[in-house]
Amino acid sequence: MTEQMLKEAFYWFHQNPELSYEEYKTTAKIRELLEKEGIEILPCKLETGLAAVIRGKRQGPVQALRCDIDALPIREESGLPYSSLCPGKMHACGHDFHITAGIGTALILQEKREALKGSVRILFQPGEESSLGALKMLETDVMEGVERIWGIHADPTNPVHTIGIREGYVAAAVDRFVVTIQGVGCHGAHPDDGTDPIPAAAAMVQAFQTIVSRNVNAFHPSLLSVTRIQAGNTWNVIPETAWLEGTVRTMEREDRHLYEKRLREIAEQTARAYGAAADVEWIPGPPAVYNDGGMAELGKRKALEQGFLVAEEERSLGGDDFSFYTERIPGCYIKIGTGKGQLIHQPGFRADPDALLPAAQYLAGLLLEP
Numbered sequence: 001m002t003e004q005m006l007k008e009a010f011y012w013f014h015q016n017p018e019l020s021y022e023e024y025k026t027t028a029k030i031r032e033l034l035e036k037e038g039i040e041i042l043p044c045k046l047e048t049g050l051a052a053v054i055r056g057k058r059q060g061p062v063q064a065l066r067c068d069i070d071a072l073p074i075r076e077e078s079g080l081p082y083s084s085l086c087p088g089k090m091h092a093c094g095h096d097f098h099i100t101a102g103i104g105t106a107l108i109l110q111e112k113r114e115a116l117k118g119s120v121r122i123l124f125q126p127g128e129e130s131s132l133g134a135l136k137m138l139e140t141d142v143m144e145g146v147e148r149i150w151g152i153h154a155d156p157t158n159p160v161h162t163i164g165i166r167e168g169y170v171a172a173a174v175d176r177f178v179v180t181i182q183g184v185g186c187h188g189a190h191p192d193d194g195t196d197p198i199p200a201a202a203a204m205v206q207a208f209q210t211i212v213s214r215n216v217n218a219f220h221p222s223l224l225s226v227t228r229i230q231a232g233n234t235w236n237v238i239p240e241t242a243w244l245e246g247t248v249r250t251m252e253r254e255d256r257h258l259y260e261k262r263l264r265e266i267a268e269q270t271a272r273a274y275g276a277a278a279d280v281e282w283i284p285g286p287p288a289v290y291n292d293g294g295m296a297e298l299g300k301r302k303a304l305e306q307g308f309l310v311a312e313e314e315r316s317l318g319g320d321d322f323s324f325y326t327e328r329i330p331g332c333y334i335k336i337g338t339g340k341g342q343l344i345h346q347p348g349f350r351a352d353p354d355a356l357l358p359a360a361q362y363l364a365g366l367l368l369e370p
């Protein structure tokens with residue numbers, strides 16, 4: 001495998017982004033590139049995405065590397081010569097980089113099978129942006145017997161040849177809530193004839209922030225954002241219903257339950273204080289991503305041995321469904337410097353293709369030393 005081959009594959013994936021669970025062409029291309037090099041694809045019932053396996057010649061554990069493969073509904077404005085050919089879709093989270101680095105890793109390991117202890121499964125996972133794609137992989141048997149798992153993410157806050165790594169929590173649990181506030185509609189000039197749900201909604205928006213400032217341990221990172229508020233459809237009618245929607249991000253497991261409990265109490269009791277009623281829907285997403293200490297140490301050591309700069313990985317209250325794996329087995333989520341520039345999920349995001357081969361070499365090095 002040459003660096004040029006990797007870059008060309010990357011350009012293809014970048015030009016052909018597909019949204020969550022629509023990654024058919026992407027899956028076919030990954031399969032084609034792997035099979036051409038004689039790499040075994042595991043049989044598993046997945047609509048999109050696939051898992052490859054490299055079987056070492058020596059005894060050892062089963063390890064996995066997760067590479068997510070989906071793109072975002074963003075119109076690309078990167079100005080790259082190999083920009084998206086699909087209007088309104090873009091690999092703005094660098095998952096094209098993950099795919100290609102994963103293929104590169106597979107090819108290197110295939111060449112080094114004599115030295116490989118145990119086996120390595122490379123999971124090309126669909127639907128990460130939906131927050132639930134990891135569950136699709138976990139429904140199949142590709143994770144059976146896997147003892148530990150590595151995950152990667154492109155990092156536009158660091159230059160190429162930088163590895164960001166840290167032990168412990170690195171990304172948040174992602175939960176969503178919807179509050180429905182029920183009042184009694186009436187004429188805008190006669191609020192005394194009804195129950196206005198809007199003041200109750202406004203009071204809740206304020207009061208929810210006291211969960212962050214008054215209830216949660218001040219040393220635990222967490223936040224709550226109300227991101228949608230909706231009520232009424234004209235200027236002279238008091239509506240009967242108001243809605244609030246938002247997200248809660250936490251790292252410690254206990255805080256997740258605390259938020260849900262306090263959010264329900266505040267919503268229900270505030271509504272009652274205003275003569276209205278509130279119903280809270282709590283929609284749990286992926287848990288927080290936790291990096292195993294031993295794996296993080298190994299990751300740092302290997303990076304230094306290979307001449308990378310090692311940076312303390314920034315913790316984020318963003319989420320990644322990689323946590324569904326680390327909830328079950330030890331794992332480590334590593335950030336790979338892809339050149340400083342616009343952040344992920346922005347239309348001008350770029351991942352420098354010069355980071356591909358070093359990333360694949362680094363990951364192969366990690367997997368060769370279980």
Ligand code: NI
Pocket residue numbers: 093094095128153
């Ligand atoms: Ni991503």
